[in-house]
Amino acid sequence: MTAARRWPVHPPPEPGEALTSWLQRIASRYGADIDDLVSDMGFRPEVAGDMDTCPPDGFACGLAERTGMDVARIRKMSLSGWSPCLIDTTGPTPDGYGVYNQQFSVLLGAGRRRVREIPTWLPWRSTRPALRACPQCITEAQPPYPYQLLWLLPLTLSCPFHECLLETRETAVTYFADWEHKPPVPKPASPAVLKMDARTWQAMATGFADLQGRRIHAETWFRLLRTIIDELEATISECTTAARMIKGIWKAAGYPSRVGPLSWQPHESYPVDIQIRALQTTATAIHLIERGSLTGRGPDARFFLPLEP
Template sequence: MTHARTLPIRLAPHPGEALDSWWEAIAHRLGTTTGDVLASIGLLPRSPSKPVSSGVLGRLVTLLGTDQAAAIAWSAGATETEVHAMTLARYDGRAHVVDPQRRRVAARHVWGRPRGSHYCPACLAENSGRWLLRWRLGWSFACLDHHILLVDTCPRCSRMPRHFPATTRHPITPGRCHSPSEKDTPPARCGQPFEEVPALTLAAQGSVIAAQKLIEEAISRGRADFGVYQDHPQPSLALFGDLRALACILLRRSLTPTGWRASSPRRSWRCTSSPYRTSGGPSTRRGDPSGTPGPAAGRDRRPRRQRGPAHPRAGRCPPGRSRPSPPDQRRRRHHPAQGRAPVGPHQPGIRRDPPRDAGSPAQTQ
């Protein structure tokens, strides 16, 4: 960490704002780049020509050290408590688990994508493009203020926002997509205004809003004491583990007759591939007379010796080739000192030795 100095213009963080959104708003207010702001705070070295690794910025948003939080608070005019509250460590032990050594969220507690952020277009339009921290949680799917379903992709570049950290070498505009765009020539940043993205409106008294309220309440309190947990309250991490298991069961059952989900075949492969049997539906193996043409229903992950015959000729040798000999006979054939197995006309799997001359040493012995 380099030497820090106070910023000439200070900007108060928005309630519930993420740390990277805050320093982007400060950079936009100062008319400079985020790299200059982070270098002034002391979080990055003063080398604007050298690109910054995305892992460095991701670790800063996940967990801050004591010295880093103190430098940010001294330079930007915020308290250390406010600075720590803008990182994902705020939800450590309640919505996920943060690895303090690697400074990243443990993958086993993540539901959905480990990187990126959802967003509410109405919220971004009201707060001048300030991103909330709770949008990064996999369990955040609805906005309780505007009663709309959170959006997870950019309609122009089809990428999830915040999946790639914003550039630190060029000025950026809050509230616009910073993902690399392949539609522009030459390639540039997408620049899609997020406040113009349409979103699905939800019923204020509907089940989706009610479920989001229960989840946010469990995260804020750190425990679940409603429904089946009323008599025996459980930690919020146990609640999310149960929800994750229940969601996987529902995803397996919400399949088309061919065993694939029509919406996302790539995700359905991960959810429908059972470790010991294929998913429901007719068999579609090649050569199966009872199957119907189409994509495979799922891969059979059982050991080969436990699988049933998938073809009428399963277990037979191809035409023109003989069945391999048993292990004991194969061992004796390759090791003549242990004795040679008798060869008869009814053992086609044993290869006969070539005839020897009468005067050879082997014949005389």
């Protein structure tokens, strides 16, 4: 292949597929690997490892020329392509944590949470990358198996198509041979989790999410979710008189108390099992507010209440 030559045969990307997943499937068609494709396009092979976060400038345009796919669709296959919807900027900023997480207040009163500066932080980008996958999606696909961008982020718990929980991968991202021989038994997701995740998938697919008779922009939805997580993981001193309520939400989700290291960390820095528990508890909090069993102390709990006639 030469730098100007279009790749004549390639599998189309799946809806919501991560960029590295698609590149892996293209490379497999040619009997190559991702480094070969990246080098063929004139980029250094070492950048291939971060394609799902922030591909180098010009990569999406070059890939569009080679494949005939729309460049905007290719950009949406990486986290950076979701700025400013899912993330504010493509790179971290010193005040990014506060700007993203303290725009809204749902469970705790406005101004209760500490202002934190985390210079390296990006929303939904785990510092301990892990892949969770839908066992049903993998069973129904052909190797090399495509995987979703959302499966790489600590943002969802379930598959909206099969209504089962995502399973954490213990081996390399693209290696599913163990599932071919002994796939995990799909576990049904709770109604609260399915409802929360359906809104996230709707936001990713359409740019909007439907809540209690109102339609909100995807930017608002993602920041509301991250706000609730931040409130659930707030320190006791930040919760003050709401501490009992926060503990009650964790208990309603099936946990005796907030589960995590003693020292505070952002959601993205916790191990995947703690991220999963936080998301389950977030779904529980939303469910309790929407059915009237819990009154959020923040002004933005109104998003989860029915519209007044």
